Amino acid sequence: MQWIYLIPALPFLGALILILFSRRIGKAGVSVIGCGSVGIAALITLMAGYQLTAQGLDQFTLPLWNWLSIGNFNIGITLHLDALSLAFTFVITFVGFLIHVYSTGYMSDDPDFARFFACMNLFVGAMLMLVLADNLLLLYFGWEGVGLCSYLLIGFWYKDPANGAAARKAFIVTRVGDTAMAIALFLLVQHTQTLQLSAILEKAPALWASGDPTVVLIAFLLIGGAVGKSAQLPLQTWLPDAMAGPTPVSALIHAATMVTAGVYLIARTNVLFTLSPAAQATVGIIGAVTLLLAGCSALVQTDIKRVLAYSTISQIGYMFLALGVGAWSAAIFHFITHAFFKALLFMGAGAIIVALHHEQDMFKMGGLRKSLPGVFWVFLIGSASLAAIPFITAGFYSKDQIVWLAWTSPLGSPWYWIAAVTGAFITAMYTFRMVFLVFYGDVKTKVHHHPGNNMMVPLYILAVLSTIAGFIELPHTLGHVTLLSDFLAPVLPAVESHGSVAMEWASQGAAAALSFLGIYIIWKFLHVPFADGLKQFWKDGWGFDTAYDWLFVRPFVQLSRINRKDVVDRIYTGIAYITKGFHRMMSATQSGLLRWYVMGIVMGAVVILSVIIWREFV
Known part of the structure; x- marks a missing residue:
């Protein structure tokens, strides 16, 4: 496994080649290098995973060179592969490769084709560096790298001022969380004299008792970084506007890279959160509130991509809820299935948008199941997984595990469970509202273009994975398969459920019934009669942008004018x-x-x- 350095190196190399030589190699060469670098990285990831499990290793560390050496403080460019980083690396490279292939069709007519793939490769490389880092400084390097790439890709069509504004908003809002995370790193250096992850997690229980103010402060600062990157309350406002970028960018940000960085950070530093019960409870509360608020906003959107954006915020909320109740492997399970079905939905939405000559308003669509049958079926599969249709979708198994453990884990609560099942009800409503508006009813906009194989084949692959991926982890009531949690056991603590089998059946039945009820309500009443004021309030994201404008932006601008x-x-x-x-x-x-x-x-x-x-x- 000495060659695992190639996993992040190949996308970086691909980006460098595309930046320097794109004019010489032509569009075909750009496609080969852009897709090939990520595809080869995915193959190397599979090989590394096979060797790690075949040799019975819990982890593998590869030092490359010494980065900083100041007295006794040493930081190296060192890669660390274990079950957690392998799971994230697989999703980033494999889903990222499918998105790259899809992009060759979606972006084929764009004059900045090479610049797009260079930024995409750079994005994947930065995210891989983040999850493979052996120490928090190298992780922070990747963390800031994905922030830079998100700015470049969200504002990719920079000639439109609105796109530039969306890119700046994403960059500035996430910097707020990044600043908190940087302060946490300084505190860790001060108290542990290291930023190496394994050393910190080993020293922490000896340095701090549970609830010690120092570790609580560090954990809360890490939460600040996590909520910024993962678009959770109160720093979630940048993500819906990030839809200004090309649709493949939305798929990459929402499914495989940036928004899952916060989930990875909290899972990786789980020891610090275990020592800080207040911070861990805060993670759960943030997740529960976020999944409900974002779900309500998704329910009233008219732009298909903004529905999926608020859906991502809501589903990341489920992952935060799982982390908050100590269901670490359940959060990673939902991360994996979510990557498959959300990439499928975004790319399916992109195929619809291209087919309708870049129309994104769902109320100007309709009747597309006949003119775009292939897109209809894969989009329906992704929607069923997002809505957690029982037994036949991957999303059901991952979300069911979170719902169950939100109630029955040692840190769980009936209130968490109520939030989770209510979120399932809302998710089913906004998901199938989108399906019915786009694919049923009268045709409002005719199809101008049918997507080619380079766009459809990745969708078919993701549709299969959105169906079967859930079978790697089954509940007690349906076979009790624990492949993923067993794989993650050397890295993440196990969680014990204190509920009975009858209670689990009841929980599953309630969640399934609410999902079907949500679909039925939308089928009967496609335009749910919310009050206009409430609908607009939800559509505007619960007024967070307006509040931040009055509380921070306007006072800052006014002080700048006074102090000119x-x-x-x-x-x-x-x-x-x-x-x-x-x-x-x-x-x-x-x-x-x-x-x-x-x-x-x-x-x-x-x-x-x-x-x-x-x-x-x-």
Whole structure:
């Protein structure tokens, strides 16, 4: 496994080649390098996973070179592969490869085809560096890398000012969380003298008792970083606007990369959260509230991509809820299935948008199940998995595990369970509202273009995975298969359920009944009669943007205007004024008259000779 460095190196290399030589290799070469670099990284990941399990290893560490050495503080460029990083690496490379292949069709007519793939490769490489990092500083390098790439890709069509504004919003809002995370790293260095993950997790129980104020503060600061990247309350406002980027970017951000970084961070530092019950409970509360609020917002959107954006916020909320109740492997299970069905839905939405000449308003669609039958079936499979249709979808098994453990884990609560099943009801409603609006009813916009095989084949693969991936982990009532949790056991603590089999059947029945009830209500009442004010409030994301505008943006802009001519500005203005004065003096000597130049040379010669003579006689 000495070659695992190729997993992040190949996408980085692909990005470098595309930046430097894209004009020479042409569009076909760009496609091969852009897709091939990620595809080969996916194959290497599979090989590394096979070797790790075949050799019975819990982990493998590969030091590459020393990065920083200051006294006893040493940080290396070191890669660490274990069950958790392998699960994330597989999803990033495999789903990322399918998105790249899909993009060759979706972006085929874009004049900046090469720049798009260069940014996509850079994005995948940064995310791989994040999850394979042996230490928190290298993880932070990847963390900031995905933030930069999200800015580049969300604002990819930069000629539209709205796209640039969305990119800046994503960059600035996530920087708020990143700042909190950076402070947490400083505190960890201060108290543990290291940023190596294994050393921190080993030292933490000896350094801090449960509930120690220091570890609680560190955990809360890490939550700040996690909610920023994963678009959870209160830093969720950037994600719906991120739909300004091309649809493959939305699929990559929402399914395989950026928004799952916060889930990875909390799972990776689980020891710190176990030592901080208040912080871990906060994670659960954030997840429960977020999944409900985002679900309500998804229920009233008109743009198909914004429905899926709010859906992502809601589903990440389920993962945070699982982390908050100590169901670590359940969160990773839902991350895996969510990556499959959400990538499928975003790419399916992209196929619809391209077919309708870039129309995104669901109320201008309709009747597409006949004109786009292939897209209809794969989109229906992804929607069924998102809505957790029982027994036949991957989303049912991963979400059911979270719902069950939200109630019966040692840190669980009936309130968490109520939030989770209510979220399942809302999810079914907004998901099939989208299906019925797009594929049923009267045709409002005719299909102008049918997606090719390079767009459809990735959808078929993801449709299969969105169906079968759930069978790697089955509940007690349906066979009790624990392949994933057993695989993650060396890295993540197990969680014990204190509920009975009868209670589990009741929980599953309630969740399934609510999902079907949500579908039935939407089928009977496609336009749910919400009050106009409430509908607009939900559509605007519960007014968070307006609140932040009044609380932070406007006061900051006003203070900037008041402080426009402060002392610091006067210093630089003075320097500029002096420079301009010297410029005017010197430019006055450039008159263009030869006699003045000759006189200047003569006078200079006289001065020089005078100085020489004076030095000789003094």
